[in-house]
Amino acid sequence: MRAVIGVDSSTQSCKVLAVDAESGGILSAGSAPHPDGTSIDPALWTAALEKAWLDAGIPAVAGNDAVIGVGVAAQQHGMVALDQANVPVLDALLWNDTRSAEAAAAMRDELGPEAWIEASNVVPVASFTLSKLAWLARHEPAAADAVARVVLPHDWLNFQLSGSFSTDRSDASGTAYFNAVTNEYRTDLLQRFFGRIPELPPVLEPSGRAGFVLEKWGTPRAVLSAGAGDNAGAALGLGLKPGEIVVSIGTSGTVFTTSETPTHDPSGAVAGFADATGNHLPLLAMINSARVLAASAGMLGVDLPAFDRLAQDAEPDASGLTLLPYLDGERTPNLPGAHGSLLGMSRANMSAANVARASVLGVLNSLADALEIMESHGVRVDRVLLIGGGSKSRALRQAAASVFGVPVDVPAAREYVALGAARQAAWAATGELPEWERRIDESFEPSGEWGSEVRGRYVAARKAMYGV
Numbered sequence: 447m448r449a450v451i452g453v454d455s456s457t458q459s460c461k462v463l464a465v466d467a468e469s470g471g472i473l474s475a476g477s478a479p480h481p482d483g484t485s486i487d488p489a490l491w492t493a494a495l496e497k498a499w500l501d502a503g504i505p506a507v508a509g510n511d512a513v514i515g516v517g518v519a520a521q522q523h524g525m526v527a528l529d530q531a532n533v534p535v536l537d538a539l540l541w542n543d544t545r546s547a548e549a550a551a552a553m554r555d556e557l558g559p560e561a562w563i564e565a566s567n568v569v570p571v572a573s574f575t576l577s578k579l580a581w582l583a584r585h586e587p588a589a590a591d592a593v594a595r596v597v598l599p600h601d602w603l604n605f606q607l608s609g610s611f612s613t614d615r616s617d618a619s620g621t622a623y624f625n626a627v628t629n630e631y632r633t634d635l636l637q638r639f640f641g642r643i644p645e646l647p648p649v650l651e652p653s654g655r656a657g658f659v660l661e662k663w664g665t666p667r668a669v670l671s672a673g674a675g676d677n678a679g680a681a682l683g684l685g686l687k688p689g690e691i692v693v694s695i696g697t698s699g700t701v702f703t704t705s706e707t708p709t710h711d712p713s714g715a716v717a718g719f720a721d722a723t724g725n726h727l728p729l730l731a732m733i734n735s736a737r738v739l740a741a742s743a744g745m746l747g748v749d750l751p752a753f754d755r756l757a758q759d760a761e762p763d764a765s766g767l768t769l770l771p772y773l774d775g776e777r778t779p780n781l782p783g784a785h786g787s788l789l790g791m792s793r794a795n796m797s798a799a800n801v802a803r804a805s806v807l808g809v810l811n812s813l814a815d816a817l818e819i820m821e822s823h824g825v826r827v828d829r830v831l832l833i834g835g836g837s838k839s840r841a842l843r844q845a846a847a848s849v850f851g852v853p854v855d856v857p858a859a860r861e862y863v864a865l866g867a868a869r870q871a872a873w874a875a876t877g878e879l880p881e882w883e884r885r886i887d888e889s890f891e892p893s894g895e896w897g898s899e900v901r902g903r904y905v906a907a908r909k910a911m912y913g914v
């Protein structure tokens with residue numbers, strides 16, 4: 447038996463899977479938390495990987511030399527700015543850090559949306575790496591002067607695992623200085639908005655090798671694959687086909703599909719990212735998703751299982767209570783300074799159950815907004831694949847189809863980002879991309895009229911509060 451290892455270094459935690467390279471069966475799993483916040487010392491990602499690696503019992507997985515490959519997928523966009531000695535010059539700013547919102551707006555105004563689409567097929571928002579570099583140059587010039595190299599979270603872990611830096615198309619496409627159509631860096635944009643051109647990691651082919659895994663990790667035969675951004679990793683883990691739509695409810699909420707042709711959206715709502723197979727991954731992302739449920743549960747003083755029961759006990763439409771879930775600012779719509787709002791309150795509907803239900807509906811409505819934008823760009827939305835930690839909520843699973851207005855399939859609960867990284871590792875090690883079975887756990891159909899009433903109420907509230 448040959449094994450591969452997949453890593454998902456996401457916002458809140460690092461997850462490691464050991465997987466049978468032929469069948470895709472899970473051999474073992476481990477995880478370790480990351481600290482909360484929108485910036486982090488990259489050394490803490492390394493520490494969490496080491497803990498999750500041991501938690502998965504990797505050194506003992508079927509004997510050290512059974513592991514033929516390792517792959518890393520990670521949260522996108524994080525700015526890992528390193529000096530000549532590859533030491534971070536400051537904590538990495540993450541995708542959900544909004545301090546670079548002003549810098550992003552200035553870049554949008556300076557070039558104009560159409561020019562950004564031509565240059566890198568994305569329109570800058572605070573999340574993107576180039577926006578963070580522009581912020582750094584303006585607000586921390588001494589730190590900016592010390593920057594010798596800029597990499598992404600998964601590239602940093604590639605370096606820890608192999609001793610060299612490399613990246614892939616999918617993650618590079620989230621920087622705003624890489625063009626996933628020409629597959630070239632746009633270093634002119636770095637010169638213009640960061641004031642210098644730092645060393646950038648080479649962009650490997652989808653089945654490329656980043657090197658061999660260093661001996662300290664205990665897998666002497668393992669090659670390291672190119673890695674990927676986390677959403678491209680999830681697409682690989684699902685074996686996503688063109689025309690299939692994913693709704694992922696994790697720390698971020700994302701709606702994405704894979705396509706042989708790129709989308710072009712000058713509004714910036716649909717990011718023209720690359721996937722991890724050589725195609726494209728049009729994607730919309732929300733800052734607020736699963737953590738809205740956790741925050742609401744905390745406010746109600748209950749754990750997630752109790753929160754879920756409350757949300758299932760309420761009326762389907764939360765008796766008119768409507769939550770705009772923009773608790774940490776928001777990216778889709780691009781409202782970095784927004785806050786959450788609970789609307790439609792009355793003495794009759796103010797109950798813990800309705801607040802829990804309104805939180806579930808708020809998360810689903812923000813994703814339904816993204817699905818509608820994706821559809822407006824000609825992407826057919828016939829069915830949805832629902833993944834991510836938030837999809838474990840039964841209240842959310844049962845309501846999703848009615849709020850989205852389309853059938854929802856829930857694949858077996860797996861860490862699809864880490865699974866995709868493992869599948870890529872098998873591809874790099876053997877030269878073949880293995881076909882692993884996708885199992886659907888449950889499917890749901892839209893039911894009743896309440897879903898469209900809830901959508902109407904939410905859209906009216908969003909427009910009244912933010913004019914979008």
Ligand SMILES: Nc1ncnc2c1ncn2[C@@H]1O[C@H](COP(=O)(O)OP(=O)(O)O)[C@@H](O)[C@H]1O
Binds near residue numbers: 695698737750839
């Ligand atoms: N049963 C559940 N109900 C609601 N939320 C859940 C449940 N299980 C996990 N979550 C939430 O899912 C999130 C983690 O999902 P995950 O997809 O692993 O996130 P990440 O984007 O960091 O990979 C956490 O915010 C957690 O609170």
Ligand SMILES: O=C(CO)[C@@H](O)[C@H](O)COP(=O)(O)O
Binds near residue numbers: 520620676677699700
């Ligand atoms: O910004 C995006 C995609 O553009 C997010 O999807 C991040 O990649 C964070 O991922 P998770 O921590 O939620 O997995």
